[in-house]
Amino acid sequence: MTRVLKLRQENIDEQLTRDRAVRPKILDTDIDGAERVLTMLNHLIDINTATEESFRIAMNAFLRRGRFRWMRDQHVTCAADQIEDLLEKLIELKSPSDVSLATYNLALEAYAVCSTPRGERDYARRAESLVKRMEQVFGILPVESYKHVLHAFAWQQANLEEGECARKACELLKLIEQRTEDGLTLMQCYDWTLEVWSKSGSAGSASEAQGLLDKMKTLNLTLSTEDIENGAHLILDADTYCNAILAWAKNSVSSGAVRANDILLEMIDRFNKGAFPSGSEPSLIAFNGVMAAWGRQGRADMAESILKLMDEVRLKCTNLTPDAISYNSVVHAYLRSDDKELALQKVSEIVKFMEDNCHKQPAIKPNVFTYNTLMKCWIQSDREDVAEQSEATLMRIQRLWDSGDISLQPTNRMFNMVINAYAKGNSRDAARKAVLLLESMKQSELCQPDVISYTSVIECLSKSTDPQSGEKAEELLSEAFQRYQETKDNALRPNARTFAMVILTLARTNGSVVRARELLVQLLELYEETNDPDLRPNQYHYNYVLNCAANTIEETKKLEAFQVATLTYQEMRKSNLVRPDSFTYAFWLKCCNNLIPPGDLRKKCVEYSFEECRKEGLVSKEVLLRLTQGNPPKLVDKLLDFPQSSTANDTKRPAYRRVIKVQDLPKAWSRNIYRK
Template identity: 25%
Template sequence: MMQSKLSYIRKALRLSATAGRRYSSASPCSILPRHRIIRRRWPTSVERCCSPLITTNDSYRFISIPTTSFLDRTDNETNSTTTETAQIQIQNDQALNNEQQDLLQYTQSLLREVKEIPAGELSQTQISEMSSCIEQYISEVHSYVCAEQAHALLLRLIMERTAWQRLHVEGAIRYFDNVYSGGTFVDRMMSITTAFEEAYDETPYKSIISLLCNCFSAHASTAAELILDRFETRLQDENNPLYHSNLPTVETYNAILTSWAKSGRRRHVKSSSSLSYSHHPNAPSNLVSQMLQLYNENPSEMERIRPDFLSFNTAIASLTRDQHFRSNNADDNTYRRTIGKVCFDHLQTMMLFYRQDNHAIAPDLITFSTVMMTLGRGKDRDDASRAMQLLDEMLHLCGVDVKKVGGVGNDGSLTISVVLNTALFDQPTTFTELYEEGDFDEINQGSSKQYIYNVIPRNKHFNVALAIMAQSRKVNSNTLEQARRYVDIMEQLGQYESQKMLDNPPVNEELSDKGLEMDISIISASSSKPDTITFNTLLKIAAKAGEPVVADEIFEEMMTKYSEGNLQVKPDRVSFNTLLLAWSKAKGANAGKRVTELLETMQKMADNGDEDVRPDHVSMTTVINTLAMSAKKNRSNPKQAESIISRMEDNKEAALRPDVVTYTAVMKCWMECGSLRAAGRAVEIIDKLHQRYEDGYLECKPDTLAYNVALNAIAKSRAIEGGAEHAEALLERMQDRYMSGDNDVAPSARSFVTVMNAWARSKDPNRGKHAEKLLLQMHELHGAGLDNVAPNTVAYSTCIFAWSKSGQSNAGSRAQKLLKEMERYRSEGMDDMKPNVFIYTNVMEAWIASRQPDSLDKVEAILEHMIEQSNAGDRDSAPNTTTFNVVLKAIRHSSHPEMHDKAEQVLYCMKKTGVKPNIITYNTFMGACARVEGNEETRRRAFSLVLAAFSELQAVGLRPDGYTWPAIWQACQCHLDINADLPKINSLFDITVKNGAFNELLFNSVRGFLPPSYLQKKLNRKDDVRTLTVHDLPAEWTRNVKLGRVKDPTKKKSKA
């Protein structure tokens, strides 16, 4: 049957060949598709994707046939398929029925028959048979292997310059679109285009693009864009520019943009061909960017492809859909953050063209809304400024200049005076409405005296802009002022619009006929008036700006408007919670009081029937956290927190029950208030969390943070003797649970550091050993696979600090060993354990505490090492003022015979390295000089250094403190003779009196050094000065010191 059918086809083709003719004119086809401008109804949604495709006849002229046949190249390309493609071919080949197998075999024999015939020399019969086979494949056989045969037939027919109808290009492209996928389809389309380029001197680029754009698939869109790119590249070729009578226009580009939009895809398909440009990952936006680049490079010649309204809006809509795409790829996430900026830039370009009198490209309300929403979903740090700029642009187009709006009233409040172009109310809001009204020619000629759209910002525009401002990283008082300005503008714009609708006679008459009245609330809902979301966002901005008092004012305004009947601004639970958040960030005792008042207000309103403001879990937890932060200034806060959590425990609603976060906040409250009960209560709460979890309250499962807070409470407690031991016991309990399989309580580095710090601040002489044991445990757990317990700089620093406070003879050597470990880890690239100036300084303190004969040498060696590291570029190791002070302290505690010279060298080195001395520096220096022993010359030189240091500290603007004068008098006592040096002593005494520096310590020291007669003369008293106290001295002598209360020896100390 198949053979009879094929013979019938051959007979019909021979008959048609007799009556047919070979086309040898300048065109390869007798009838080419003509396209006219089609006016379509534009969709009202943001995703406007349709565009008219404007093309004219594509004409071709014959050119000489190349020596190497394109068909040969294509055969070789086709035969080099991958293993996967070969398997698909075999499967498809086996799926063919007998008739289709016969057609396939006949096609293969036909291709072998014509392969050796030069291009342009096939008979009409052969051409007709090949054309018929293509048609047969298109209508009946959808198979990969058959598509390959159809593709080969089409390429040979193109080389024969066959008439367009016999090529079946339109059907073939649709056929290939159904059979091929991805890069295979793109490669086949590019080979077809190449065949046309080699066969004709004018390739039907736009016709091929038009057909591809009707497929609405990603690979067809990719192929269309690649062909257009090749077309433009050949036109712009400086060495051999292509002449073509039918150039690409903006409609050609818009057809591809529409194809991308309808394909639902936004990424190019990978193939053996690539675009000559890459501006953006999003395909439509990338194409529009290329249009702009070509236009900007040569505006006069490339006016034909200047992007229009549809171009930009299609790109913006595509970018918006891209923003919803989620990926684990970091590059994709980075790209999504830039989408708002790209959309904003597209809109700015539209406005630029509009201001150049191209009014038809003006963005409409949907364009502005789409870009604003895109900015709202973005996370770029500059999105807030872009949103404000966009909103200001909309207001400016309405006749409102935000920069000139407003002022400060007599009461200090912001006043707004908005003058609006009310004629905009009668303007269309979208391109669709404008298109239906016509008059495009008049609009494009710039005859309109005002903006052609009603782009008065609506409530949602303001709310999105305010939300972006609230989410920005830097929110301050300026941000809050601008936000309040926008809200005031919303009020007046809403009043304009409401009045406009109320004054509309047709609307009022229609409502009157139906027995209805104008509902102001409905008008407000569709206008620019602020609503609950507006005020909630404004409250959030005030909270982030650290302005709780202003937040209170905003909330009171909200409550007032609602009480006056404005239902659009009814406060809800979010309003209260945001206000609670504002006060939770406030510093001071009033914060706790204010949040408890707000919580009571919420509860009263809920009890009166307003369920929208009933406190929830967030409300309760925020209040408890606020009480915790202000607990230092109000020690009754823990009781209030306990009362709140008790109410939560009694609540039957699961959403209001306390969870581990709430209980953790209560522990923080006890810890911050410094109560003696803090440590015990923390342990009780941990036990309670475990008990509630075992009782079925899964939200109370203890976690690492809860344990860490409890550890901190125990470590800071003064009530528990041996707090470090109790903290370590809780840490061991934490580890036991983790080792039993409870990963939620896995100890962290902070857990260990908290306990190590407790040991460091304890009075246990073995504190250094305990801290180092914990550090070793951290290494073991980390080696076992627990990443969050990896030892870090803080852990090592705390351990070294514990050794420095231990006073053990081996403290210096143990601290030095830990320091070497850190330096070894740093050399291996582990920056988390990099030593810094604080660690080096604590190692110095450990050497001083160890009191070894070579402690001073070790300290000086560490200082030299720090300076070397700093000079090599490690700024974290650069010695600071504290470092040099510790070195001076080491000199003072040493037995060096010339410690005054050592101290002088350190002070000189300190100044040379640019480190500024403080009062502690000079006090320690003078203390070191005071301890110098030796002959008279040595001691007098040491005292001269003390006087020089005293003069220097005054010269640099430092004030002597309570340790300066005792250091000077100690040097005086050690190095001066009471008889021979009386003038110097007398001068120093007068300076001390003049400075009012006599405190109890200094007076006792001076009284033990100076003869009683000397003091009697100075005090003008004859009684025994040895019984005097500092309170008996003249007020002038003690005016700059704190003397404290006078103790009454007759009173006994009361028992606490």
């Protein structure tokens, strides 16, 4: 009996029904005796002696369970489900009009207590439906009934979702305001409605929450002695301010952080003056919310100042202490700031502080988000050792995970970030290190590579001086395809960028232009089969094939290379998917220069293509470079409209020594490219 008494209403309410962030527990025993009460009620029903009072005793027994769940007939049930069943059974035994209003209100209260945004039980809607039935039976209902429905909608509103529940709560609030002036009732309803707007992701939520907070502050000044004795003043506490802070902190407008910050300072001021009831103190989520809001604005200085303020306030509090989220909000704010060097310095200092002090304050132990942000700070910095430092951070996480720290699980995304850092950098050893990271991923059970991994490694190979890079790139493309076919995981399927990087690697390592062309054809066929936008070829694929052809060195293969280049160039000009750009013409001129012996054929190809380039408005400095360096001065003069009889010294110089700039030519020639 002592065990049962300990789990009566006061404990259940305090431990479970008030903490909405905690998922309800599943009872495995009849620890509070509610099932025994139900058994006795069923016995009374069987012998036809059950009264409404008997039902209400059973309903109250289950209501005291609060948000507990338990199994019944292999299904999870709760107080709202059980009390709903009892109410319907009572109505069957009697009639809707013979059941008292108080009994109906027990069902409404159960809906409110058990209401949650999780699952599909929709207790708020069920409460609303029951109220409509009650109105048909009783006519005008007391405010208490509508309070329960408002409460149900307040707790059913999902975080950052459309505020349908919030709007319903507001409708009920207006009705309640019309029917009562009771201070305690109004304060409670304002508080619930403010809470629902603090969770809503609808436009205007913060303004609605602010309006309710202002109403509560005004009403709090006019409370009667009786209202205060009944506890109305207890409602305007730190939690109320916290809800208003969160509403503004989630607001996407720039003023959201400012308003959240102002309310936080007001809350701290009231707390310091003892205006809150005993036990009510600023909460961690309020500080974290404001820091996150400043972080989204890139105001790392303000986010860090709030963290320091929390350190001051927590000396006067019982439960307030920073956690990893607090510090993560600040490091994320620095990540978004404009000064990337300062961001790296500050984030490195904060992460070190967290590491050095987490033994004393376990809540601030760095987590995956912390290290992930540190890696991003390295990657966006201008340091030369970006990739190496990012890899060092990744290896630190890997070592901690291997040593048994299950909270620091390396992710596929982290490996990809490091590989991509090598791909974007200039390290001569980048390709080798990227390949090693890819091998580590393949051996891992947690961080298997995806198409991003393979593509980034191939990009590293495209910058490598290793003559075997082209072959390695093709092997990785084939491997990715094989893994995709085995797993049918779309995250592994090579895309247009993967093909582009392989063709580019072949072009830069004097690889086979025939193979480059085959890869382009394969990509075109895949796109035609799937119509997947991720497989749609673009100018890069064609241009890289042209460049690969132009880089052909062996004399015996130059004719074949020019044939491939001609086919690719003509196909591109007729394609419905892509159009030639300035690089297309530059690479085509490079092909003419490198693959066709001087003579009429080269002259004819160059003249025709340059005239097309002029018409398209795509004459760029790269096009001019290929034109002037590979062709006789007279041809260059003719194509650029220089007078053949000119005696100017500049026109007498060889074409490769002549300084010709795009901006010196007619604007129409380069109208479709960026003119520098």
